[in-house]
Amino acid sequence: MSALIIDGIAEGETFRQLITLLVITVLSQAGSSLVIRYMTSRYNTMRLELNYHYEMALSLKIIEMDYASIEDPETHRLRQKMDEVRNLNDGGIWRLIHSFQDMTKYLFGIVFSVSLTLSLFATHGHSDMTGIYRWVGSPYFAILLGLGILANVMLGMYANATTSQKFLRILSETIQINRLFGYYMTNYLNAYHAGKDIRIYNQQKLIASEARTMFDNAGVTLNKMARNEVKYATMTTISTVLISTLIYLFVGLKALAGMISVGAIVRYVGSINEFTGAFTNFMSQLALLRENNANLKVYFDYLALPSQMYQGTLPVEKRAMCLDGDNEYEIEFRNVSFKYPGSEEYSLRNLSLKFRVGERLAVVGMNGSGKTTFIKLLCRLYDPTEGDILLNGINITKYQYAEYMSIFSVVFQDFKLFSFGLGQNVAATVDYDKASVEAAVTEAGFGERYGQLPDGTETYLYKDFEERGIELSGGEEQKLALARALYKDAPFIILDEPTAALDPVAEFEIYSKFNEIVGGKTAIYISHRLSSCRFCDNIAVFHEGALVQRGSHEALVADADGKYHELWNAQAQYYVD
Numbered sequence: 001m002s003a004l005i006i007d008g009i010a011e012g013e014t015f016r017q018l019i020t021l022l023v024i025t026v027l028s029q030a031g032s033s034l035v036i037r038y039m040t041s042r043y044n045t046m047r048l049e050l051n052y053h054y055e056m057a058l059s060l061k062i063i064e065m066d067y068a069s070i071e072d073p074e075t076h077r078l079r080q081k082m083d084e085v086r087n088l089n090d091g092g093i094w095r096l097i098h099s100f101q102d103m104t105k106y107l108f109g110i111v112f113s114v115s116l117t118l119s120l121f122a123t124h125g126h127s128d129m130t131g132i133y134r135w136v137g138s139p140y141f142a143i144l145l146g147l148g149i150l151a152n153v154m155l156g157m158y159a160n161a162t163t164s165q166k167f168l169r170i171l172s173e174t175i176q177i178n179r180l181f182g183y184y185m186t187n188y189l190n191a192y193h194a195g196k197d198i199r200i201y202n203q204q205k206l207i208a209s210e211a212r213t214m215f216d217n218a219g220v221t222l223n224k225m226a227r228n229e230v231k232y233a234t235m236t237t238i239s240t241v242l243i244s245t246l247i248y249l250f251v252g253l254k255a256l257a258g259m260i261s262v263g264a265i266v267r268y269v270g271s272i273n274e275f276t277g278a279f280t281n282f283m284s285q286l287a288l289l290r291e292n293n294a295n296l297k298v299y300f301d302y303l304a305l306p307s308q309m310y311q312g313t314l315p316v317e318k319r320a321m322c323l324d325g326d327n328e329y330e331i332e333f334r335n336v337s338f339k340y341p342g343s344e345e346y347s348l349r350n351l352s353l354k355f356r357v358g359e360r361l362a363v364v365g366m367n368g369s370g371k372t373t374f375i376k377l378l379c380r381l382y383d384p385t386e387g388d389i390l391l392n393g394i395n396i397t398k399y400q401y402a403e404y405m406s407i408f409s410v411v412f413q414d415f416k417l418f419s420f421g422l423g424q425n426v427a428a429t430v431d432y433d434k435a436s437v438e439a440a441v442t443e444a445g446f447g448e449r450y451g452q453l454p455d456g457t458e459t460y461l462y463k464d465f466e467e468r469g470i471e472l473s474g475g476e477e478q479k480l481a482l483a484r485a486l487y488k489d490a491p492f493i494i495l496d497e498p499t500a501a502l503d504p505v506a507e508f509e510i511y512s513k514f515n516e517i518v519g520g521k522t523a524i525y526i527s528h529r530l531s532s533c534r535f536c537d538n539i540a541v542f543h544e545g546a547l548v549q550r551g552s553h554e555a556l557v558a559d560a561d562g563k564y565h566e567l568w569n570a571q572a573q574y575y576v577d
């Protein structure tokens, strides 16, 4: 349009004709900029949606994955790689959308610029032209110029590819820095729970010096990046200046010789530059897409991680749950040994043990003796490395996984409560039965505090999302975790150190009501406080991953050479008097 206007002025067109051209120019510019704005805002919205779907897909994968796979180093490697790919220049899925957007733009650029330029190479001089005009008008000069433009494009492509490869390589050096940055900022400085330790142990200096080193390293890397870019940018700038000079000479001299109009100078120079840029970038994007395939593979490999746990089809009989149930549930560990994924050491060795529904089984032993591991295997968070676990004589892998899990209520040592309402935390569902939640919290010893909460079951835990949210002491959290286990009302209730954080009164209440709380359920109970295990029908003593003793408190304590006797005496001596 600019070319047409200049030609119009040069050729003395009427004012009306010129105004028409101007109006068309302004309107088409305004129109296209409106379209661009609309598309940009759609693009931004859809990018947010994509981000949501992306995160959802990855989160759902983690939730559905075998618990054992979550710990697998390969899972961690893939997950970390995906984050790196995304942080590195928006690679992976993100590269696809960037490239699609850019390549569409460049493709339009190429088509338009070629169609606007072709006629330039078709205009030849007259045979009576002499000197430089004759040369400029000859097809050889046009071919030479075409080759020059092509060479410039190739150089641009080479520079882009090399710069981006080096850029990615240098950027990958910053991954460790970014990880540290995330760790210090998120885990330490921004996590208010860490504030106590930071102050007490005067860790500010430690963190500041680590952060300083991190920033210094980042500075060195950024400088490297800048030098790398400058080097290639200088190369392409020199070549582009040279080729532009040639283009101006070619087009200008053609105009001087009357082969093309003055306005056409603007059109040809503009469209040749457009072609050079668009073609170079289009080809660079293609190369980037090719390289990106490896990154995409990481994403699909992650989503395709198989669930390795065998999932059976048998339903779990609800024998003990029904009113006239015969309570004929029996769990048996038969020669079970277990190593954690990626670990060389056995955490459990040749464990054989039986217990029946309705029994109270206490598991005791020193730190690291395998008590929690035993529970994790029982709940099928892991499958044994060797041996079998049987429910009523059938290997537990043969049962439907979700159904099998549904028969256990467990309070782990490292249980988690979430920043939801109290009712939702206890019921672990969005909709819950208020009366049952209240009964569970009361049974778990949280009744008094619950009575003081103005919003009852709607009270938010913690202040992450709600100003009126309540903060809980360690013992109160443990009571709520216990309430959650009671609300589930599963036939097996497993408590791993359930009273570790409770005050003596609360602990006493839990024990004295324990039989009432547990009812006809099977209770497995891990505790370091041996006095609290006395009410259990039988006690299993673990030592270094093996079951070393089994029996009632009286029988075990009488065995003077046994591990239980040693553990009991170590604690009892403080209470003798």
Ligand SMILES: Nc1ncnc2c1ncn2[C@@H]1O[C@H](COP(=O)(O)OP(=O)(O)OP(=O)(O)O)[C@@H](O)[C@H]1O
Residues within 6 Å of the ligand: 071, 340, 341, 343, 347, 365, 366, 367, 368, 369, 370, 371, 372, 373, 374, 413
């Ligand atoms: N996720 C894991 N990966 C590798 N090894 C683990 C893992 N969890 C536990 N272990 C190891 O297995 C062994 C048994 O741990 P477990 O947690 O079962 O002990 P515990 O008897 O419950 O101890 P505590 O009384 O301290 O709770 C320990 O040596 C521990 O280091």
